[in-house]
Amino acid sequence: MLDHAYDEMFTGLGDLHQHCEPLLEHFSLLPSEELQRRKQAADLSFLNQGITFTVYGREEGTEKIFPYDLIPRIITAAEWATVEHGLTQRITALNLFLKDIYNEGRILDDGIVPREVVYSCKHYRRQMMGLQVPRNVYIAVCGTDLIRLENGEFVVLEDNLRVPSGVSYMLTNRRVMKRIFPQLFRSYNVRPIEQYTQLLLGTLRSLAPEGRPEPNIVLLSPGVFNSAYFEHAYLARQMGIELVEGRDLVTHDNVVYMRTTIGLRRVDVIYRRVDDDFIDPLAFRGDSILGVAGLFNAYRAGNVTLANAFGTGVADDKALYAYVPEIIKYYLSEEPVLKNVETYLLTRPKERQHVLQNLDKLVVKAVGESGGYGMLIGPQSTKAEQEDFARKIEADPRNYIAQPTISFSRAPCLIGDELQPRHVDLRPYVLYGDKVTIVPGGLTRVALNQGSLVVNSSQGGGSKDTWVLSQ
Amino acid sequence: MLSRVADSLYWMSRYLERAEHTTRLLDVNLNLMLDESPISAERRWQRVLQALGKPKNIEWTGEPYALTQALTFDTENKASILSCIIAARENSRHVREQISTEQWHRLNSLYLQVTRPEMQHRTQSEALGAGMTQPSEFLQSVMEAVHQFQGVTDSTMNHGEGWQFIQVGRYIERACATALLLQAYHIDLWGHPERMADGNEYLDWMGLLRSATAFEAYCKVYTADLTPDQIFEFLLLDEEFPHSVRFSIDSLLCALEKIQGDSGKSRAEGLRRLSGRLQSSLSYSSVDEILSLDVLAYLSSIQAQCRAIHETIYELYVDYSIQAALAG
Numbered sequence: 001m002l003d004h005a006y007d008e009m010f011t012g013l014g015d016l017h018q019h020c021e022p023l024l025e026h027f028s029l030l031p032s033e034e035l036q037r038r039k040q041a042a043d044l045s046f047l048n049q050g051i052t053f054t055v056y057g058r059e060e061g062t063e064k065i066f067p068y069d070l071i072p073r074i075i076t077a078a079e080w081a082t083v084e085h086g087l088t089q090r091i092t093a094l095n096l097f098l099k100d101i102y103n104e105g106r107i108l109d110d111g112i113v114p115r116e117v118v119y120s121c122k123h124y125r126r127q128m129m130g131l132q133v134p135r136n137v138y139i140a141v142c143g144t145d146l147i148r149l150e151n152g153e154f155v156v157l158e159d160n161l162r163v164p165s166g167v168s169y170m171l172t173n174r175r176v177m178k179r180i181f182p183q184l185f186r187s188y189n190v191r192p193i194e195q196y197t198q199l200l201l202g203t204l205r206s207l208a209p210e211g212r213p214e215p216n217i218v219l220l221s222p223g224v225f226n227s228a229y230f231e232h233a234y235l236a237r238q239m240g241i242e243l244v245e246g247r248d249l250v251t252h253d254n255v256v257y258m259r260t261t262i263g264l265r266r267v268d269v270i271y272r273r274v275d276d277d278f279i280d281p282l283a284f285r286g287d288s289i290l291g292v293a294g295l296f297n298a299y300r301a302g303n304v305t306l307a308n309a310f311g312t313g314v315a316d317d318k319a320l321y322a323y324v325p326e327i328i329k330y331y332l333s334e335e336p337v338l339k340n341v342e343t344y345l346l347t348r349p350k351e352r353q354h355v356l357q358n359l360d361k362l363v364v365k366a367v368g369e370s371g372g373y374g375m376l377i378g379p380q381s382t383k384a385e386q387e388d389f390a391r392k393i394e395a396d397p398r399n400y401i402a403q404p405t406i407s408f409s410r411a412p413c414l415i416g417d418e419l420q421p422r423h424v425d426l427r428p429y430v431l432y433g434d435k436v437t438i439v440p441g442g443l444t445r446v447a448l449n450q451g452s453l454v455v456n457s458s459q460g461g462g463s464k465d466t467w468v469l470s471q
Numbered sequence: 472m473l474s475r476v477a478d479s480l481y482w483m484s485r486y487l488e489r490a491e492h493t494t495r496l497l498d499v500n501l502n503l504m505l506d507e508s509p510i511s512a513e514r515r516w517q518r519v520l521q522a523l524g525k526p527k528n529i530e531w532t533g534e535p536y537a538l539t540q541a542l543t544f545d546t547e548n549k550a551s552i553l554s555c556i557i558a559a560r561e562n563s564r565h566v567r568e569q570i571s572t573e574q575w576h577r578l579n580s581l582y583l584q585v586t587r588p589e590m591q592h593r594t595q596s597e598a599l600g601a602g603m604t605q606p607s608e609f610l611q612s613v614m615e616a617v618h619q620f621q622g623v624t625d626s627t628m629n630h631g632e633g634w635q636f637i638q639v640g641r642y643i644e645r646a647c648a649t650a651l652l653l654q655a656y657h658i659d660l661w662g663h664p665e666r667m668a669d670g671n672e673y674l675d676w677m678g679l680l681r682s683a684t685a686f687e688a689y690c691k692v693y694t695a696d697l698t699p700d701q702i703f704e705f706l707l708l709d710e711e712f713p714h715s716v717r718f719s720i721d722s723l724l725c726a727l728e729k730i731q732g733d734s735g736k737s738r739a740e741g742l743r744r745l746s747g748r749l750q751s752s753l754s755y756s757s758v759d760e761i762l763s764l765d766v767l768a769y770l771s772s773i774q775a776q777c778r779a780i781h782e783t784i785y786e787l788y789v790d791y792s793i794q795a796a797l798a799g
Contacts, residue, residue, distance in 0.1 A: 047583070048576055224565050237568035248473050250793055259474045261632065261730070261788040264796045 006152045007421065008073055008411035019074050019469060026184045027071065032417040038180045039070055039414065045179075051172050052230055066169055067462030069413045072177060073424060073444045074188070080440055080468045083146065083154055086338030087428060088436045089328060091142050094159065094315045095432060096331040098138035102128045102311065112330050113323045117347075120398055121320065122368035123162070123313025125276060127283060131300060133309050134207050135433070140307035141200070141271075142430040143167070143442075146338070147408035155339045157408075157425065159324070161308060161316040163273045166443040167429045168231035169463050171196060171238075173443075177465040189470040191440040196429065197238035203433030204269050207305045215268035218242045218258065220249070222274050222290045232273050246274070251294035254301040269305045270295075276310050318367040318401045319345060342404055346397040355402040356393065359386040362402045363453075364393070377453060379405050408453065413446055413464070423447045425455050426466065440468035472632045474789045476566050480633050481784075483562035484640030487578075490555035491617040492648045493523060497539050497552075498610040499681040503674055504535055514659060515678070521655035522648075522682070526550045539606055552613060556585050571627040574620065581616040638726035639784065646719035647777045649683055649706055653716075654770040661699060661766065676702055683714040704758035716773060717753040723780070724750050730788070742783045749776045 009020045016024060027035070046052070046065040075083075100107050101118050108115045118124060143164025145157040174193055178185050201217070208215035221232035223245045236243035248258050249267065257264035272279060278288040283296035298304045314320060322343040325336045344351040344362070355362060359378055366374030376389045393400050410421040428442030444466040445455035455461040500519050504512050516531050516538060526548050529541050545551045549558075560582040567575055621641075628634050656679050660672075676697040680686040683706055692709070693701045709715040713722075724746050731739040761769055 048580055049572070224561075230567075233567040242473060243568045244473060245475070248475050252793070252797055259791075259793075259796075261472050261474055261477045263791075264793070 004150050005407040005421075005423065006148045006150050006409035008148075008409055008424065017074075019076055022187055023072070023074065023184070026181075026187075027419075035070065035414060036417060042068055042070065042176050042180055045176055046172070049172075051169075067446075067448055068173060068176065069422075069446055069448075069462055069464040070180070071412055071414055071419070072465040072467050073411050073426075074467045074469065075426075075441070077469050077471050079154070082337060083426075083428065084438050084440075086154070086156075086336070087144055087430050087438055089332060089334060089337055090144065090156070090159070090324065091139060091430050091432050091436060093328040093331045094142075094161065094324070095136065095138050097327050098309070098312060098315055099133070099136050100331075101314065102138075103130060107327070107330055110330070112326050113320070117319055117323070118314060121314045121317040123276065123311065123317060125311030125314075127296065127300075128309070128311040132302070134209060134302075134305050137207055137307075137432055138309040138312050139315070140203055140207060140432055142432065143427045144430060146426045146428070147341075147406060149409075150407060152409070153339070154426075155341055156324070157341055158318065158321060159316045160427075161312045162275060163228075163308070164427070164429070165228040165231055165273075166427055166445075166463075167196065168234040170429070170441065170443040170466070172234075173463060173465040174441075188467060190467040191470045193439040193441050196439045197235060199431055199437050199439065200235070200271075201239045201241070203431045203437070204271055204307055206433035207307055208268050209302055209305055212268045216242075216266060217269040217271065218244045218267050220244055220246070220270050220272040220274055220279075220292075222246075222278065226273075228273065235271075241271075246279075246290045246292050249292040249295070251292060251298050254294070254298045254303050256292065256295060256298045256304045267304060269307065271307050276313065279310075313368075318343075318365055319347070319398065322401065341406060344402040346393055346400050346402065351402075352393065352397055356390055359390060361405060363405050364389050364400055364402045367399055367401060375454070377405065380451075380453075405453070411444070411446070411464070413448070413462075415448075415450075420450070422450070423453055423455070424464070441466040472569075472636075474791075476569050476633065477636045478789045479562040479566045480569065480636045481640040483559045483566070483578075484637040485644040486555045486559035486562065487617055487620060488641045488644040489550065489648070490552045490559065491614055492645075493542060493550065493552050493555070494610050494613045494617075495684065496522060496652075496682050497542060498607060498614070499678055501535065501539060501607060501610075503678050506674060515675075518655050518659045521658065522652045523550060524651055536606070543606070543609075553585055556582055556613075566633075569633050571623070573623045573627045577616065577620045577623050581613070581620070584616070585613065632730060635726040635729045639723060639730070642719040642723040642726070643777055643781060645714060646716050646723065647774050649714055649716050649719065650770045650773040650777075652679070652682055653703065653706055654767060657766050657770065661703075673697060679706075685712060685714055688712050700758060700762060703762065707761070708753060708756065708758060710754075717750075720746070720750050720753055727784075739787060742780065742787055745776065745780050745783055749773070749780070 009016060009024065011017055043065060046068060052065050097107065107113050108118065139161050141164065143160040143166065145160065146154045147157050148154055170193065204217050205215060208217075217239075218241055219232055219236040219239075221229060221243055223229065226232070233243055242258065244258055244267075250257050250259065250264065256267040256270070258267050274290055277285045279291045280293065280295040281288045281291050282293045284291075295304070296310065299306055299310070321340065322345055325340055328334060328336045344355050346352045346355060355364070359376070360381070362378045364376040364378070369375075376385060378386070389400075408423055408425060411424045412419040413422045415422070424444050424446050426442050426444050428438055431437045444464045446462045446464055447453055447455045448462045496519050500515055504515065507515065512535065513531065513533070516535060520526065520529065520531060523542070526542070529538070529545070529548055531538060541548060541551070543552045546554050546557070548554060560578055563570055563575060563578050624634070624637060628637075660675060676699065677686060679702060680689050680697070685706060689697075689702065689705050692705065705712065706715055708717050710717060710721070712718055727742060727746055731743065
């Protein structure tokens with residue numbers, strides 16, 4: 001089945017997509033030792049720079065480099081235009097949706113999205129009801145995962161609206177690529193992505209509370225033990241803002257301050273990379289030590305802005321995902337440019353029946369999970385695993401969705417010293433402030449294990465540079 | 472600057488200074504040992520332990536390479552070179568966005584170099600065997616890496632508040648270490664001149680100077696004529712030598728003043744008084760006066776004053792009360 005997957009480089013038997021010709025030519029001219037040398041140079045550069053992620057639950061060497069593939073993935077200008085249009089439409093509609101469900105609830109009254117689906121979301125926050133969010137921006141930063149179907153069409157696999165990560169790898173991959181293959185890079189007209197951090201800063205600045213013309217913007221990280229800590233530090237440094245942890249912040253009279261060597265300094269905008277659950281022990285999980293007591297009240301008082309807002313996780317609940325095309329039509333009166341992957345809702349008896357009978361062919365995902373956890377990939381699973389999931393689904397159908405196993409596209413990767421196809425996805429990073437901005441490209445993640453469809457870094461995935469051509 | 476960041480930069484710097492100091496003491500003494508009788512070797516290594524503040528759980532067992540191994544690689548010992556480098560790197564990891572890429576790169580490479588598992592085995596087995604070049608090469612490479620880190624720090628990082636906290640950490644550690652070094656030698660040599668009968672005193676005094684990288688600098692000022700009182704004067708009171716206690720305290724004061732200037736507050740008065748008092752006592756004392764007093768008590772008092780300065784820095788910049796800050 002997977003053999004039908006779209007190929008990012010080849011069109012058929014040995015024929016190339018036109019835009020890949022110079023690329024393949026360049027690589028085929030390099031002797032294999034030279035390729036290996038450059039590969040090692042790249043790996044060493046990542047290791048020495050400490051561009052690593054933390055692997056949980058392992059004793060030896062908790063810091064690993066994110067495996068990096070030397071062969072770039074190329075997206076043509078026309079393909080990108082569609083992606084950009086589709087993502088803009090999607091984030092606009094999702095922001096309108098969040099505003100609606102936390103205020104009037106029109107879409108619920110009109111029965112487009114069932115009330116119980118929203119209210120039963122793990123990430124729904126009733127504390128957000130009726131609250132005015134600056135500029136009505138709930139989702140300022142979004143990382144949407146796209147895959148390509150057999151016909152080459154991009155579709156949305158999932159939205160990541162809480163604290164999407166990986167953008168630092170997109171930026172550092174490019175930097176390494178430019179150093180290792182300068183001529184090849186120059187010969188393509190690749191659109192730049194380096195402006196991302198400046199755009200992110202501009203987006204955050206545009207969300208400052210009223211009357212704070214020179215906002216003090218900080219990035220809130222859970223700290224050095226978080227798997228994405230490298231990224232937090234990287235972004236803070238590139239933006240020139242303070243990287244803070246919960247213990248650096250205090251609230252007083254609904255104002256947030258950070259503890260500095262010259263005393264307390266007011267904080268206006270927080271780019272938070274801490275989940276809702278852990279961000280304020282008074283408002284959410286009382287046992288969190290990562291958060292800031294009283295932050296939510298300061299937020300409610302309008303004295304500090306958070307990006308993303310509390311409660312955005314509703315819209316990336318995997319059960320709600322099934323309704324996004326309807327949501328787009330409802331708010332924008334447009335057809336969705338990027339389709340969804342067909343999704344079965346297990347709360348519907350007929351669909352549940354179908355899924356339970358076909359567990360060996362489908363992918364089942366827990367709705368509130370991410371990072372490749374809580375998944376069953378039917379065709380690659382054992383009978384026992386399927387039975388285990390069947391029990392879980394019957395016990396709590398709301399907590400799972402199912403999708404067909406899609407043979408998403410593959411791209412050639414350097415494995416050992418030969419090129420081998422591996423499945424890839426694409427995560428572009430969408431910013432929503434004054435306007436929608438998407439740097440051309442994103443993080444292409446690679447399932448490095450042969451035949452695997454899981455690209456998450458925590459599950460043995462790697463990445464490659466993504467080139468969007470300017471013409 | 473965030474208090475937590477100041478804290479991490481300060482400790483990163485202190486730990487590296489400590490690692491460098493321990494490395495140099497080991498290197499110097501391993502080298503001098505080759506010229507000495509076994510009896511004086513024992514005294515020498517006891518003195519090294521004394522100069523390092525008698526690290527817990529480490530005893531002299533008559534085997535210099537085993538002691539070197541423990542002081543270098545034993546992570547149970549918080550003062551070992553490896554522990555210090557790991558701690559420095561861990562502190563820098565918490566403030567990565569505050570230090571330059573070049574700094575991080577240098578420190579991270581040092582960390583990767585010393586934590587390679589084969590490193591420890593190789594150094595151990597080869598040192599215990601016949602060849603003794605390995606520990607020395609290793610110690611040299613650590614010192615070079617720390618020096619490079621300091622160079623890169625000075626030339627790539629803004630000389631703003633963060634850099635000043637790095638200076639504070641370095642010099643407070645250095646002042647304490649030099650005072651402790653003088654104390655160890657005083658207990659062992661000045662206090663008991665009769666022990667110096669074996670004619671090797673030149674080596675002992677040279678060892679002391681080298682332990683503070685001071686041999687060449689001393690010779691430039693006093694010639695190669697090593698006399699104990701001049702050595703004491705040089706390491707304690709010299710105005711221009713970067714490892715002397717006085718130079719360290721002058722530099723510490725200078726960094727603290729910059730930080731106080733940035734923070735623009737009057738509540739730094741207590742810190743100014745403490746550090747200023749120590750500085751004047753070093754600037755306006757003569758070596759004869761000091762040597763005529765209780766030298767050990769004098770050196771202990773320098774260390775106690777450094778500790779008080781450390782605590783006051785904490786109360787002022789890092790661990791202050793929120794209520795007081797809101798009221799102020």
